[in-house]
Amino acid sequence: AQSVTQLDSQVPVFEEAPVELRCNYSSSVSVYLFWYVQYPNQGLQLLLKYLSGSTLVKGINGFEAEFNKSQTSFHLRKPSVHISDTAEYFCAVDGSGNTGKLIFGQGTTLQVKP
Amino acid sequence: KAGVTQTPRYLIKTRGQQVTLSCSPISGHRSVSWYQQTPGQGLQFLFEYFSETQRNKGNFPGRFSGRQFSNSRSEMNVSTLELGDSALYLCASSLPVTGVPYGYTFGSGTRLTVV
Numbered sequence: 001a002q003s004v005t006q007l008d009s010q011v012p013v014f015e016e017a018p019v020e021l022r023c024n025y026s027s028s029v030s031v032y033l034f035w036y037v038q039y040p041n042q043g044l045q046l047l048l049k050y051l052s053g054s055t056l057v058k059g060i061n062g063f064e065a066e067f068n069k070s071q072t073s074f075h076l077r078k079p080s081v082h083i084s085d086t087a088e089y090f091c092a093v094d095g096s097g098n099t100g101k102l103i104f105g106q107g108t109t110l111q112v113k114p
Numbered sequence: 115k116a117g118v119t120q121t122p123r124y125l126i127k128t129r130g131q132q133v134t135l136s137c138s139p140i141s142g143h144r145s146v147s148w149y150q151q152t153p154g155q156g157l158q159f160l161f162e163y164f165s166e167t168q169r170n171k172g173n174f175p176g177r178f179s180g181r182q183f184s185n186s187r188s189e190m191n192v193s194t195l196e197l198g199d200s201a202l203y204l205c206a207s208s209l210p211v212t213g214v215p216y217g218y219t220f221g222s223g224t225r226l227t228v229v
Contacts, residue, residue: 034217043118043204043220090157100147100162100208101170102218107156 002027004091006105014113015083021076021108023091032094033074034102035065039087047089050074061085086112116141118207118221126227132193135224139186139207146188147218148180151202160203163188195228202226 007022025033032051036044048059055067065076074091088109092102119138127133139146147170148160159172163182180190186207192199202225206218 036220041222043120043222044206046217046219049217092157100145100164100206100218101159101172102147102149102157102206103159104157 002029002093002103004093004103004105006089006091006108008108009106010109010111012111012113013081016080018079019077019081019085019110021089021091021110023074023076023105025072025074025091025093027072027093031067031069033065033067034092034094035059035063035074035076036090036092036104037087038090038107044090047076081110081112083112083114085110118205118219120203120205120221120224122224123222124225124227126229127195128229129195129197131195132191133195133226134189134191135203135205135226137188137190137205137207137221139188139205140219143207143209143219144186145208146182146186147206147208148188148190149204149206150174151204151223152200157204160190192226197228200226200228 003026005024013019034049035047037047038044047063048057050057050067058064063078088107090107091105121136145164147162149157151157161180162170166182177193182188202223204223206220208218
């Protein structure tokens with residue numbers, strides 16, 4: 001069975017500092033990985049996705065993630081965060097080969113402080 | 115290009131009632147998935163429809179059902195509501211590219227409160 005573990009439930013960081021949100025996955029089939037962001041009272045917005053190819057994936061808003069097959073990780077990074085990055089971040093794996101079933105981690109709340 | 119539209123945004127229902135939520139996917143997207151989000155259980159997959167057929171189903175009781183229409187719009191229904199059904203219900207749409215996830219676009223959700 002596939003699963004996703006987000007290693008930190010909350011990550012406090014000061015504005016303009018770098019941040020890494022950690023995600024480990026478990027999968028016995030082809031791996032397709034996603035990071036989503038959720039702002040209060042909103043749905044999920046796709047930040048980036050790894051389907052194949054280069055292991056370094058660049059997304060929106062300056063975020064990037066690195067797929068590491070040997071460590072089964074897909075950590076999200078940003079070199080300099082802004083107050084507006086305060087939100088909840090979800091790592092997900094496609095568990096069904098494109099039949100809609102994403103398996104999500106429990107989420108990481110990023111708190112950017114001034 | 116319009117996004118995924120979910121209606122209504124908020125609902126308050128009484129235990130034992132039933133509720134129907136609607137989701138209109140992005141134009142051209144034919145796959146619609148539904149998720150339940152709660153503080154305790156996180157985001158959990160309910161089911162997915164493509165071309166009016168349910169292709170995948172999560173581990174929820176039969177009180178949760180859905181359907182998809184020929185224009186790809188989807189509805190989900192919850193019968194005999196329980197307090198524990200209070201949640202944010204999200205739908206997501208996608209292009210059904212065979213074998214490779216194209217990516218899923220989510221709507222803003224319907225916040226259901228059961229009292």
